[in-house]
Amino acid sequence: MGLVMAVTREQERWAMALWVDREHGEEGERFIAERVLHFDAEGDDGGKQLWTDVARRYVQLKQVDDPLPH
Secondary structure (H helix, E strand, O other): OOOOOOOOHHHHHHHHHHHHHHHHHHHHHHHHHHHHHHHHHHOOHHHHHHHHHHHHHHHHHHHHHOOOOO
């Protein structure tokens, strides 16, 4: 029997933020905004909240990538 690790919601949100950064690069913010707007238009509060949570982590991730103030 192999080791099974449960992924927490927090880890899932961070993984999604990292995926967006890797897959969408400079367009990451736009991609996330489109997801939030899509779920908002569909009336899917859960989907909207998920992507809002990902957005928060994405912003934190980008701050770490670029720690110097502008």
